[in-house]
Amino acid sequence: MSDMTPDECLHALEGLQPEIEGYAELLVRKGAAVRPGQELVVFAPVEGADFARIVVAAAYGAGVGHVTVIWDDDALKRLEYENVDIEYFRSTPSWRREQLNSLSESGASFLFLEGSDPSALDGIDPAKPAAAMLARNRDCRSFREGMDFGHNAWCIAGVPVVAWARKVFEGQPDEVAVYHLWMAILNVARADGEDPQSAWETHNATFEKTKRFLNAQRFDRLRYVASNGTSLTVGLPQAHVWEGGAARTQDGTVFFPNIPTEEVFTSPDRMRADGIVHSALPLVHDGTIVDDFWLRFEHGSVVECEARRGKDVLEHILTTDENATRLGECALISKNTPIRRNGRLFFDTLYDENASCHLALGMGFPECVEGGFDMSPDELLVHGVNQSHMHVDFMIGTDDMDITGYTEGGEAVPVFVNGQWAWETD
DSSP: OOOOOHHHHHHHHHHTHHHHHHHHHHIIIIISOOOTTOEEEEEEEGGGHHHHHHHHHHHHHTTOSEEEEEEEOHHHHHHHHHHSOHHHHTSOOHHHHHHHHHHHHTTOEEEEEEOOOTTTTTTSOTHHHHHHHHHHHHHOHHHHHHHHTTSSOEEEEEOOOHHHHHHHTTTSOHHHHHHHHHHHHHHHTTOSSSOHHHHHHHHHHHHHHHHHHHHHHOOSEEEEEOTTSOEEEEEOOTTBOOEESSEEOTTOOEEOSEESOOOEEEOOOTTOEEEEEEOSSOEEETTEEEEEEEEEEETTEEEEEEEEEOHHHHHHHHTSSTTTTBEEEEEEOOSSSHHHHHTOOOSSHHHHGGGSOEEEEEOOOGGGBTTGGGSOHHHHHHTTOOOOSOEEEEEOOOTTOEEEEEOTTOOEEEEEETTEEGGGGO
16 A cells, blocks of 8 residues: 555545546446447446546447436435335336336446445345335346346446445545555556556456366366365256357357456356355455354255354345346356455455456346347246355455366366466466
8 A cells, every 4th residue: 555645645546537538438438339239238336426527438438329217315215225125126117117128128238337435235134125126137138137137238347436435445535545556456456557458358367267167178077176165066057068258149249247357157047056164255245244164064055154243134135036046157267367466355346356266146147148148037947047136255265275176077177276277377
């Protein structure tokens, strides 16, 4: 941390404007991958309005036909949960359903600017945000399936807000914390150089070697072991596919769902997870922190859990629907990545999941099984891909984690050794 004063940080932030504008261009053109005449939908915190305006200007500069901005605010959300009965949250208002579903059905691209207080909903009954999330994912089906099944391009990226910056850079004046959070975001998003879009083309190429290796192995299962007590075996569907980096819609549009991203991932067999797994980093879920927790799986389902902090939130996640106890994703990330080397806990899943191998409870990915985009939800279930109204990532990768892949013939292949790809140790 530098010894800059708040005034110096405000001045330095003005000097970052070219990089911030380049970041906005990256999110619009590579992340959301907008096309001329298309609708772009931007979700943004009200505190990030200045950056949202830069994004909207970049979008119109890229030729979009129209931009819709949907605002969010931590304080208003908390007031709503404090004062409104839970029954209200069990369904989505008709105007919201119409808004999100119609935008998706029109072929819009979606850009989610993520910036919030990690503790915004501390003390709130976790059943309320859980009910709201379940209702939106159930009632806004076109919106949800448009992204899940490759009809709409989408991207999640960060924008600083004061409460988040205070958490990441604890003890610093607000101006100093926000400046340093901007610097960190630009750095891990590869947007602090002269040509971020070219940097992302190069970055995307690095995923290809890893995906070729994993897809060629046709592993039957992965075995995770770490000194914190993790001892977990996760089965993989016979026709599973490893993905990572850029994604592609069904009409061929190439986009980046997450900026930043360092992961390769697949969807495990929803019926085959056995053992115990311990968290490596806190989970921030709906404005509440869950920390120092573990899950025990039998036959693919969580049968026991514990947490030092936020156990009630964890239990609500697991009871979202009948498949919320099963895995929808396993993702591999080496400790030798910019976010991990940064050494900073972001208290935000978008960033922290890219510093650590992770798993996700809930919805699996259709693109992670051969022919998945052409399958119905029931057919995906048959092929082992979990179906749920939620998808919650949690980080498990430690510096000493070993992961071994086992082929159908029983051959053991080292995949991770001491928290990094096996070939990185050569």
